[in-house]
Amino acid sequence: xxxxxxxxxxxxxxxxxxxxxxxxxxxxxxxxxxxxxxxxxxxxxxxxxxxxxxxxxxxxxxxxxxxxxxxxxxxxxxxxxxxxxxxxxxxxxxxxxxxxxxxxxxxxxxxxxxxxxxxxxxxxxxxxxxxxxxxxxxxxxxxxxxxxxxxxxxxxxxxxxxxxxxxxxxxx
Amino acid sequence: xxxxxxxxxxxxxxxxxxxxxxxxxxxxxxxxxxxxxxxxxxxxxxxxxxxxxxxxxxxxxxxxxxxxxxxxxxxxxxxxxxxxxxxxxxxxxxxxxxxxxxxxxxxxxxxxxxxxxxxxxxxxxxxxxxxxxxxxxxxxxxxxxxxxxxxxxxxxxxxxxxxxxxxxxxxxxxxx
Numbered sequence: 001x002x003x004x005x006x007x008x009x010x011x012x013x014x015x016x017x018x019x020x021x022x023x024x025x026x027x028x029x030x031x032x033x034x035x036x037x038x039x040x041x042x043x044x045x046x047x048x049x050x051x052x053x054x055x056x057x058x059x060x061x062x063x064x065x066x067x068x069x070x071x072x073x074x075x076x077x078x079x080x081x082x083x084x085x086x087x088x089x090x091x092x093x094x095x096x097x098x099x100x101x102x103x104x105x106x107x108x109x110x111x112x113x114x115x116x117x118x119x120x121x122x123x124x125x126x127x128x129x130x131x132x133x134x135x136x137x138x139x140x141x142x143x144x145x146x147x148x149x150x151x152x153x154x155x156x157x158x159x160x161x162x163x164x165x166x167x168x169x170x171x172x
Numbered sequence: 173x174x175x176x177x178x179x180x181x182x183x184x185x186x187x188x189x190x191x192x193x194x195x196x197x198x199x200x201x202x203x204x205x206x207x208x209x210x211x212x213x214x215x216x217x218x219x220x221x222x223x224x225x226x227x228x229x230x231x232x233x234x235x236x237x238x239x240x241x242x243x244x245x246x247x248x249x250x251x252x253x254x255x256x257x258x259x260x261x262x263x264x265x266x267x268x269x270x271x272x273x274x275x276x277x278x279x280x281x282x283x284x285x286x287x288x289x290x291x292x293x294x295x296x297x298x299x300x301x302x303x304x305x306x307x308x309x310x311x312x313x314x315x316x317x318x319x320x321x322x323x324x325x326x327x328x329x330x331x332x333x334x335x336x337x338x339x340x341x342x343x344x345x346x347x348x
Contacts, residue, residue, distance in 0.1 A: 003242055004242040022340060022342075071180050071246065074184075074250055075249070078183070078250045082253040082260075087340075089333065091341070093345050093346050095298050096326065097330050099299070099302055099319075100306070100311070100326050100330045101334070103321055104327055104330070110315060110319055111318060112319075113314070117299060121295050122295040124347070125298050126295055129270050129273055130273060133270065133273065138274065143283070145288075146283055146285070146286070148278055152278075156271065157278075159271050160275065162262075166195060
């Protein structure tokens with residue numbers, strides 16, 4: 001049970017620390033900040049427990065050998081990445097969420113088709129995502145145009161290669 | 173009683189099987205939709221994880237049941253988390269606005285102004301695409317030029333996301 005219990009404990013601890021840090025101050029670049037919080041918690045908590053936990057509890061609470069440490073790290077990392085992916089859906093307002101929320105807010109009489117179009121303009125749906133590219137250092141202004149940085153190019157190439165592999169069309 | 177390398181890698185082998193089956197299924201089976209290929213890949217990977225773990229337990233020395241249960245729980249949950257991550261990776265290529273904008277700029281070596289981006293990809297196109305999907309799934313209905321909530325599944329998901337936003341971010345919208 002060590003792998004499962006250690007991994008679960010470290011995840012819960014990292015999540016609690018993340019909530020506390022976020023309540024104090026919302027980081028400007030949230031995804032890198034999440035990675036720091038989760039992986040710092042993992043390494044410092046393991047180190048702390050190894051040093052302060054009495055030896056008789058080591059066998060029941062901590063990983064026993066190198067392979068078990070790697071196993072806990074894999075468990076922890078897979079959940080951390082799954083959470084970060086989920087978090088990206090919380091960080092920004094998805095178009096489907098905005099649409100459904102506005103229709104629900106309109107009540108049983110419904111929301112006029114044209115009114116929805118006017119409410120969800122480019123300023124709501126597109127411009128903030130362009131600003132995200134500058135914030136995340138994926139794009140820069142050069143000569144009045146937006147150009148991709150190396151980071152932006154590598155990021156999009158992953159998706160282009162994958163879509164080619166699938167032979168799939170792009171969505172929207 | 174000790175951890176084996178086989179137990180360690182079984183979720184990763186499961187994820188590899190998931191990706192291979194999903195890609196091959198979607199690419200070579202024309203009647204398989206993206207969503208069905210994702211389910212097929214996920215199920216195949218799950219079978220691989222269970223088969224590998226079972227094989228390694230039967231070929232190892234006798235193990236305590238708490239050890240076996242712990243490894244099975246850890247591996248199945250790790251595989252679920254990896255499969256969930258892979259599903260979202262596919263979804264990013266399908267629907268993420270940032271990825272789409274990046275691709276538009278990538279396809280234009282001389283760069284794009286904001287107006288040029290909006291000429292290629294804009295709020296109207298996004299709204300059309302999402303409304304087609306919501307109407308197609310029956311999650312929204314169009315009644316006398318007015319949109320109303322149909323099947324409430326998307327409304328429930330929206331409420332859960334808004335609740336999580338409030339708990340974690342302290343606000344319900346990025347525009348607050």
